[in-house]
Amino acid sequence: MPGINKIKFINSLKQKKNRKQHSLFIIEGEKMVDELIDSHFDIHSVYALKSWIIERGLAPGKVLRANAQKFALYEIKGPELERISSLATPNKVLALARMPSCTIEGYNPAKSITLMLDKVQDPGNLGTLIRSADWFGVDNIILSEDSAEATNPKVVQSTMGSLLRVRFHYLDLLSFLKSPGMEGIPVIGALTGAPSVYPVSLPEYGVIVLGNESQGISREIEKHVTQRISIPSFSKGSSSPQSLNVAVAGSIILSEIRRKIITG
């Protein structure tokens, strides 16, 4: 059973600076922890109710994974799980995983779909976008350093496991767009008043830029956009909605790229 210091340590990881310092983040719930154990992610430790441990034929102590790595498994009681959980209804298990060190070296932006997020701030929106990115086969997500943080517990849980499958990189977006490998790569920007995404041709691969929830894409980034698109509104109200939710808009654009490959 983990001591009081361990409980304090886990709770400290709810704050970004502590996650950064220790390079660890929290994943909760049966399904996500099962996926984590099957994944290539390094696992620091797992805290589980007895029932979870027994169901998997495990025992507290060092557990060997299919990938030959090990993690420390602790048995924990319900009230302790409540103290460390970020969920309204704590599940049976919580894990600490090591932050991945994704590299963009060797990735070919001309042969893959890259999602670029310019100050997307809301953790729920980021979680939904990561889930959609996984669904539509996005290879890499490039985030500005002032975007929501992908290992924030709210983001982790809302990705439903997709966090473990999509590679993400916090970078200076301008430097990335100006880097030599990006020459000639299509950069599609979702911008108010731009041509409708429906009838236009879209490249099969390239970068899709989504902007901040209220400000949209920043001016410096917009200069690098090679194709401006928007999702037209069919609103009937006397006043009109100003925009779609950014996660919805991004998902519709990803859907359109995939659809056009299939149906033209």
Next chain:
Amino acid sequence: MPGINKIKFINSLKQKKNRKQHSLFIIEGEKMVDELIDSHFDIHSVYALKSWIIERGLAPGKVLRANAQKFALYEIKGPELERISSLATPNKVLALARMPSCTIEGYNPAKSITLMLDKVQDPGNLGTLIRSADWFGVDNIILSEDSAEATNPKVVQSTMGSLLRVRFHYLDLLSFLKSPGMEGIPVIGALTGAPSVYPVSLPEYGVIVLGNESQGISREIEKHVTQRISIPSFSKGSSSPQSLNVAVAGSIILSEIRRKIITG
């Protein structure tokens, strides 16, 4: 300035049972309250900082609206606003609006798009769906009585004003689908493993059913679905994502209905 009882009363409206009892709900923020005042909604009262009141050339007391109705305007100080606000960063103004009494009498489901939500539970998802419904010109949202509640403060704020433009009805879904006016109306259901939405024809009008976040569409409702569709996955991971977020899936289907009318 509102007294302690009024502050208690406003806070009591954060609970569903009190909203129901008084038939009132809370709307916050400059943009949304401005839209509320311009809307057809009845307003009970508005609580605003001095700056908000002065900017609009108003004075505390009874305020006459463009629609000839009146509401009570109270001046309030920052600390009081913090006590009644549900927002992390309270804005300048909070209003109490009367629940609309939308009727489905006289609406023609054969000439309009209806979104039907079968136990969509998450307030954020409901808010996003209301916003997308407004964007794509959905006339009515029919919700099962056990769906998230549209006047929940989280839902209200995440709709970004669209709540004021889309009509919603909490009904027994089965009775609605079996009602005489529904005969021959297309009922499109988003179901795992169903044919891809991209190449198929979709009706221009009808009912689109979305199910619960984890269980999907319930069996009894599924029996009434006349066209089963799904959004195909292009995931490249070793394990696959099980589903898209329900608000994303619903929005993509609405987008597809509108796109097919334009580009076929």
